Amino acid sequence: MGAGIAHAFLLAGAEVVVVERDRDAADAARARVTGSLAKSVERGDTDESARELAERAVFAVDYAEFARCGLVVEAVPEDFALKAAALRAVEEHLDDGAWLATNTSSLSVDKLAAELARPERFCGLHFFNPVPASKLVELVLGAATSDVLARTARDWISALGKTAVVVHDAPGFASSRLGVAIALEAMRMVEEGVASAEDIDAAMTLGYRHPTGPLRTTDLVGLDVRLGIAEYLHSTLGDRFAPPQILRDKVARGELGRKTGQGFFSYE
Structure with a gap:
């Protein structure tokens, strides 16, 4: 899912940072993303070359790399403790103006938000597999999610060429x-x-x-x-x-x- 999300943002023109648990995982992520980008170029999904797209991506193992990001989307496995730990670690490195999202498909956004220092800057962005081809993103609003983030997230989803379905936090969402x-x-x-x-x-x-x-x-x-x-x-x-x-x-x-x-x- 993380590789697919990175692919979608790269096609939309963003600069992307992918952080993995170790160097082997980061190298594997680079191979997945560059391989899928090459297929997008072959299909004519973009006017950019695979090299130009890949040059806007950084693959790292240090959460400090997220300091340059305006949005971070967490996409670790569907385990509450693991997601909460990853989100807390990411938040420590974010600029005060940055936004944070989880790609969870079922876990409570409100409970994850309770683990954070700035829950108003947090929401759910539930992407669907395969991310580049899917036209849907489920935007999950927690009780603390700010109205500014709710509006901004719709703009991100639209910029990706996808449609937002907006739901409030509930088990399994919609x-x-x-x-x-x-x-x-x-x-x-x-x-x-x-x-x-x-x-x-x-x-x-x-x-x-x-x-x-x-x-x-x-x-x-x-x-x-x-x-x-x-x-x-x-x-x-x-x-x-x-x-x-x-x-x-x-x-x-x-x-x-x-x-x-x-x-x-x-x-x-």
């Missing part, structure tokens, strides 16, 4: 809550032998015109990510979001979707 509900029911149908994964997805893509079925979308998002979201929604919204056993079993076996080559579908 998109994750609806998407996970459909996906969990699809998993239960596979578990119960109602239909195959292929036919369940076909029912949604052909019958309801979803661009991708709920199970293939789960493979793209990552079964481990979906499990984490479902567990959080289960704890906050009740049993209708209880993760099916088939999801727990697949995660336990390491079948996490496209990133491991096997999820509800197989990938080479």
Whole structure:
């Protein structure tokens, strides 16, 4: 997600700083971003060359690099303690006029904001995979989010060529809550032998015109990510979001979707 967000801002003309946990991760991020930028150039998505785009990106391992940024979007894994620690560390290095956002897909923006010294300068910017192709960003407003940030964030999203859907902080927001509900029911149908994964997805893509079925979308998002979201929604919204056993079993076996080559579908 971080590489995709960096890609989107670079295409929009921004200068981008990517900070990773160590040098190997930073080098891997550089390879992902430069590779995806080259594909955008080949598709004609930009008039700039891949070299010109890449020259506006810095890949580092020190949070102090964020001191030059006007906006930082956190995109670490979906774990509250990890996100809170990353956000606190970033905030220490930001200029007083800088803004801070989380890319969380389900965690409470208000609870994350409570970990910060300047919660009014914080919001949720929930990007969707794959970020460069997706036209949607969910703008999540916390109780402390300033009106100036709410307006400014809409402008950022528009500048990226995307559409903002504005929601107030609630478990799962709008998109994750609806998407996970459909996906969990699809998993239960596979578990119960109602239909195959292929036919369940076909029912949604052909019958309801979803661009991708709920199970293939789960493979793209990552079964481990979906499990984490479902567990959080289960704890906050009740049993209708209880993760099916088939999801727990697949995660336990390491079948996490496209990133491991096997999820509800197989990938080479």
